[in-house]
Amino acid sequence: MHRVAETLRDRIKTLRKKAKLTLDQLAPQAGLSKSYLWELENRDLPRPSGEKLAGLAKALNVTVDYLLGGDPTENLETAEDKAFFREYEAMSPEARAQLRRLAKALDK
Structure with missing residues (x-):
């Protein structure tokens, strides 16, 4: 069974890989630098600003709440739908x- 990502950095990396995006590709879509994105994925940094989280969530097609793990009832599919x-x-x-x-x- 697939392990559910527990931390912000795990969720970012998992979603980026699921979307088949490199750091170079995701960074401009999220409005972040490649080095900052790398640090988000690999270091325990303080929580990014709301603006940075919003850009990242939009680029990864999820909600900020999903990235932060704030709503235990929100799974990846629900976050993508929102x-x-x-x-x-x-x-x-x-x-x-x-x-x-x-x-x-498509539904027919």
């Missing part, structure tokens, strides 16, 4: 309509 819905809400009405049509076609 992150997707957050992006969906920010889309134009036309893009949302197109995505709904695509979802209906």
